Amino acid sequence: MRTAMAxxxxxxxxxxxxxxxxxxALMYPLGYMVWGSFRDWNPSQTIGxxxxxxxxxxxxxxxxxxxxxxxxxxxxxxxxxxxxxMVIGVGLALLLDREIRGISVLRTMFILPMMxxxxxxxxxxxxxxxxxxxxxxxxxxxxxxxxxxxxxxHALTSVIIADIWQWTPFIFILSLAALQSLPxxxxxxxxxDGATAWQQxxxxxxxxxxxVLIVTALxxxxxxxxxxxxxxxxxxxxxxxxxxxxxxxISRTATEFRELGVAAAMSxxxxxxxxxxxxxxxxxxxxxxARAARLNALVEEES
Amino acid sequence: xxxxxxxxxxxxYGNVEVLHGIELEMAENExxxxxxxxxxxxSTTLRMIAGLEDVSDGEIYVxxxxxxxxxxxxxxxxxxxxDYALYPHMNVAQNISFALRLARRxxxxxxxxxxxxxxxxxxxxxxxxxxxxxxxxxxxxVAMARALAxxxxxxxxxxxxxxLDAKLRGQMRxxxxxxxxxxQKNMIYVTHxxxxxxxxxxxxxxxxxxxxxxxxxxxxLFKRPVNxxxxxxxxxxxxxxxxxxxxxxxxxxxxxxxGFDLRLSGEIAAKAxxxxxxxVTLGIRPSDLNFAEDADPATALTLDVQVSEYIGAQSVLLxxxxxxxxxxxxxxxTPVALGQTLTFAVNQRGxxxxxRTSENAL
Numbered sequence: 001m002r003t004a005m006a007x008x009x010x011x012x013x014x015x016x017x018x019x020x021x022x023x024x025a026l027m028y029p030l031g032y033m034v035w036g037s038f039r040d041w042n043p044s045q046t047i048g049x050x051x052x053x054x055x056x057x058x059x060x061x062x063x064x065x066x067x068x069x070x071x072x073x074x075x076x077x078x079x080x081x082x083x084x085x086m087v088i089g090v091g092l093a094l095l096l097d098r099e100i101r102g103i104s105v106l107r108t109m110f111i112l113p114m115m116x117x118x119x120x121x122x123x124x125x126x127x128x129x130x131x132x133x134x135x136x137x138x139x140x141x142x143x144x145x146x147x148x149x150x151x152x153x154h155a156l157t158s159v160i161i162a163d164i165w166q167w168t169p170f171i172f173i174l175s176l177a178a179l180q181s182l183p184x185x186x187x188x189x190x191x192x193d194g195a196t197a198w199q200q201x202x203x204x205x206x207x208x209x210x211x212v213l214i215v216t217a218l219x220x221x222x223x224x225x226x227x228x229x230x231x232x233x234x235x236x237x238x239x240x241x242x243x244x245x246x247x248x249x250i251s252r253t254a255t256e257f258r259e260l261g262v263a264a265a266m267s268x269x270x271x272x273x274x275x276x277x278x279x280x281x282x283x284x285x286x287x288x289x290a291r292a293a294r295l296n297a298l299v300e301e302e303s
Numbered sequence: 304x305x306x307x308x309x310x311x312x313x314x315x316y317g318n319v320e321v322l323h324g325i326e327l328e329m330a331e332n333e334x335x336x337x338x339x340x341x342x343x344x345x346s347t348t349l350r351m352i353a354g355l356e357d358v359s360d361g362e363i364y365v366x367x368x369x370x371x372x373x374x375x376x377x378x379x380x381x382x383x384x385x386d387y388a389l390y391p392h393m394n395v396a397q398n399i400s401f402a403l404r405l406a407r408r409x410x411x412x413x414x415x416x417x418x419x420x421x422x423x424x425x426x427x428x429x430x431x432x433x434x435x436x437x438x439x440x441x442x443x444x445v446a447m448a449r450a451l452a453x454x455x456x457x458x459x460x461x462x463x464x465x466x467l468d469a470k471l472r473g474q475m476r477x478x479x480x481x482x483x484x485x486x487q488k489n490m491i492y493v494t495h496x497x498x499x500x501x502x503x504x505x506x507x508x509x510x511x512x513x514x515x516x517x518x519x520x521x522x523x524l525f526k527r528p529v530n531x532x533x534x535x536x537x538x539x540x541x542x543x544x545x546x547x548x549x550x551x552x553x554x555x556x557x558x559x560x561x562g563f564d565l566r567l568s569g570e571i572a573a574k575a576x577x578x579x580x581x582x583v584t585l586g587i588r589p590s591d592l593n594f595a596e597d598a599d600p601a602t603a604l605t606l607d608v609q610v611s612e613y614i615g616a617q618s619v620l621l622x623x624x625x626x627x628x629x630x631x632x633x634x635x636x637t638p639v640a641l642g643q644t645l646t647f648a649v650n651q652r653g654x655x656x657x658x659r660t661s662e663n664a665l
Contacts, residue, residue, distance in 0.1 A: 185388035188355050193402035193453070194376035203401070207392040295436040 037264035043254075050261065057265035067266065069241045070249040073156065077245055078224035081163045086217055088164065089171025090209075094201060096172075097179045107176070114169040122233025125162040126151070129234070155235050155243045162230055167223070171216055178212035179205065211288060218281040222274055246270050305366040305379070305456045305489060306331055307352065313360035314347050322347055323513045324361065329491065329506075334483050336492045338500040339510035339536070345493045346461055348510070352491065353459050354378050365457070380457035381450035385465055387442045389434040395421070395445050396430040402453045420448040423482070440471045447479075451486065460492040464499065476502060497537050501525070509533050531662040534586050534655055540619055543629045545585045546659065549575050558585050558656065562625025566601040571654050574665040582659035589619065589632040591653025594639075598648035606631065608643050 032047070037057055041050035061067045096107060113121070128135040129150035137147045150158045182205060190204050206213075228247040231237065237244030237252070244252075246266065254263035307329040314322035322344045329335045337345040350356040352363055354375035363371045370378050381402075389398050396417050397404075403413045421427045424444040434442055443463065450458060463479075464472045480503055483490055494500055500507050501521045508518040509532075517529045521537075528534035534542045547560030556567040556575045565585070567575055575583075592604065606622035606629055613635060620631040620639060631647055633639065656665040 183386070183388065183391075185384045185386050186390055188353075188375075189382065189384060189388040189449075190390070190401070191355070192353060192375045192380065192382050193449075194405045195401075199405060203405075204390060210392075292435065295433065298436050 033264045033267055036260055037268050039261045041259075041261040041264075043258050043260055053261070057261045058269075061262065061265055061269065066241060067249070070244050070246050073241065073243060074225060074245040074247075077156065077160060077163075077227070077243075078221055080160050081167070081224050082217055082220045084160070084164050085168045085171050085220060086213070089168045090175045090206075090213065092168070092172045093175035093179055094205065097176060107173075110172055111169045113166045116166070118166070118227075118229035119233055121162060121166050122230040125158070125165075125230070126234045129158055151235055152239055155239060159231050159234055159243050162234065163224070163227065166230070167220065171220065174212060174216045175209065178209045182208050214284060215281060218277060218284075222277055225270060225274055225277075306364075307457065307489060307491070308364040308367070309348070309352075309361070310364060311361035312348065312351060312358065312363065314344070314351060314356065315359040320359075321513050322351075322359075325515060327508060327515065327518070329489055332487050332489060334490045334492065334503060334505045335508060336494060336500040336504035336506070337508050337510055338494055338497055339516075340495060343510040344513040345495075345510045349459055349461055349491060349493045352457075353380060353382055378457070379455045380459055381453040381455045382459040382461065383446045383450050383463045385462040387434070387446040387466075389442060389445055389449075391434050394431050394433050395426060395437070395448075398434065398445055399448045399452045401449070416452050416454075420451045423451060424448045424478075439467055440475065443467060443475060447482075451482075456489060458486075458488045458490040460490065460494075462494055463492075465494070465496070479503060498539060501537070507537075509536060511536075527664075528655065529664050531584060531586065531657040531664075534657070534664070538588055540589045540630045540632065542586045542588050542655070543627075544657075545587075545624060545627050545629070547583060547585050549578065549581045549583055549656075551576070558583060560585065560625065562623075562627070563604050564601070565604070565649060565654075567654065568602075568651050571651070571656060571665070575656055578656075578658070578665050580658055580660070583665070584657040584659055584662070586655035586657060587629075587649060588653055589630040591650040592629075592631045592647040593650065594631075594633050594637050594645060595648040596646055598646050600646070602651065603646045603648045604629065605644060605646050608639055608641055608645060611639060611641060 036047055036050075038052060038054060039047065039050035040053045040056070041047065092110065096103065096110070116124075127133075131137060131147065131149060131152075134150070136150060140147055148154060186208075187200060187204060190200050195203060226247050227245065228251065231243055231245060231248055232251075235243045237248045247270070250263050250266045250270070253259050253266060307327075309325050309327040312322060312325040312327075313320065325344075325348055327335075337348060339345050347356060351358055351371075354370075354373060354377075358371040361371075362369050365378065390401065393401065399417050399420060400413045403416060408416075417430070418427070421430055424447050426441065426444050426448055429437060429441060429445075434445065437445065443466075446463070464475050467475060476499060483503065492499075492503060504521055506518060507521055507524050509516040509524065511532050517524060517533045519527075524533060524537050528537060531544065535544065545560050545563060547558045547563070547565075550557045550559055556572040558565050558567060558575070563585075587604075595603065604624055606620075606624050608620050608622050610621040612619040612621065616635055617632055618635045618637070618639075620633060622629045622631060622645075639645065657663065658665065
């Protein structure tokens with residue numbers, strides 16, 4: 001009796017340390033943040049000293065035009081970044097999915113940007129975008145075109161370009177992996193059925209890659225909502241609020257405006273947004289698995 | 304429909320030559336089976352005809368026109384793959400009609416065609432299903448239907464039955480044989496299974512090591528194999544081989560070896576007499592040995608029965624003849640006890656002799 005009980009408890013005992021660490025490292029700060037978001041909280045106070053204000057911070061943000069602006073910038077940034085990265089990344093994968101000399105070197109080179117620390121990427125691009133000594137404007141000078149005010153008038157476009165440069169490889173490698181795991185014979189069958197290279201992409205490759213592409217896009221979307229360092233280094237959110245994405249606004253609210261409660265509430269809004277996306281992703285996965293299971297059951301029933 | 308001719312077809316991967324000048328002609332509406340063990344080059348040959356592999360040297364002619372520079376879709380052919388190669392995201396009807404839709408045929412024609420071939424292979428009730436919701440045999444039928452729908456003159460099969468279980472394989476084999484009689488096409492079929500080859504083919508091409516060993520009707524290959532490889536490959540259970548020497552005694556040809564001494568007669572004796580080398584391998588099929596206690600010892604083998612494999616009406620006896628193992632196919636009613644030494648008469652027309660070094664038939 002006792003041994004049976006001990007046996008049943010064994011797995012939980014093994015999992016306990018991990019569970020405790022998870023609780024402390026993950027749930028505690030999260031709970032702290034949620035708790036803090038209901039308070040008018042200054043960094044010089046302990047959380048206990050801060051005044052409880054209920055939903056005030058949330059309501060304030062709901063009506064705050066600056067927060068709206070920041071949210072719109074974030075959504076714009078995420079939308080353009082993910083769309084363009086998907087198009088370029090998948091396109092590159094389709095182009096480079098072949099055996100030519102030096103292809104592995106080429107693939108490695110394409111992946112390099114992803115390996116560079118975001119702060120370095122930000123610095124690099126800031127120098128390249130510099131109005132007088134930057135690479136781009138010097139190049140424009142040399143071919144006799146007018147200079148562009150990269151980080152001024154076109155700040156959002158410029159940070160989008162930098163992000164695309166850094167994160168397209170992520171989509172590229174995942175798409176390439178998806179492409180290379182496609183059934184070769186189905187593609188050969190398509191060739192025999194008379195599909196041109198383009199028709200093979202449209203009718204066979206893309207539909208078969210779709211599950212991977214959807215998950216990839218969602219992962220990138222979640223990442224894009226949280227991007228901070230590159231923009232912080234390049235523009236610090238400026239000029240005006242034109243590149244002040246949510247993560248940056250949260251960080252400034254906490255450090256510059258010293259309003260921890262508002263920052264926490266903002267974080268929670270972002271968290272809810274990301275949760276919705278993640279739940280969407282899980283729902284999609286579950287739906288696919290359920291469909292596969294249903295099909296298998298159907299086959300088993302018949303045989 | 305069209306004739307196909309392979310002219311000195313060579314395939315190299317880097318420096319390794321895997322096909323060494325294949326010469327082959329396939330007449331109109333002929334069912335040709337390429338058969339051989341793994342790695343013999345049969346699939347490569349088929350894939351070169353399909354246009355999925357480049358031709359390293361030589362040429363493929365379809366109706367006397369060279370085609371090796373053409374894309375697969377320009378070659379008027381349909382193909383059934385070993386793993387079926389269905390499009391997993393399309394339902395059965397879409398799979399079948401894919402080629403027609405790419406060719407922008409009118410909708411009414413496509414629908415009629417899908418209906419026709421689906422009926423032909425018995426898939427009418429499954430047109431809305433995706434391949435994932437079909438059993439192995441049904442997938443196989445979809446692959447067949449898709450190839451049929453194309454209406455091309457050449458039909459290629461790359462080991463189409465090897466992923467099915469034994470029972471289903473037999474059934475599909477019969478259906479294939481039936482279909483090949485109904486549709487007038489030039490069919491080329493690759494398999495490693497000699498039973499499939501024997502039952503389906505108008506003509507069998509046996510390949511080994513990148514060379515064609517022999518081609519002919521199933522009967523020709525079975526009765527008159529040109530070398531030891533073909534003799535051993537065709538027929539189940541396989542032919543028995545015994546190393547021996549030719550001797551001439553009192554005007555008669557004998558082949559003797561460890562555990563046997565056999566007198567030759569008829570055509571084979573004449574061939575043996577004319578042959579220069581004395582070192583030969585004797586080949587006798589298990590079905591050409593008949594249990595006969597009172598057989599003339601000069602035309603019989605005396606064998607120690609070791610194991611009896613009961614397979615129904617027939618049994619296969621595994622016997623020893625000197626150091627060599629010999630299989631004998633007998634009626635299961637034959638009274639045989641293990642450990643016995645029995646005499647089996649040799650069917651003289653079933654005696655094959657191969658030169659020991661060249662392994663070619665005498």
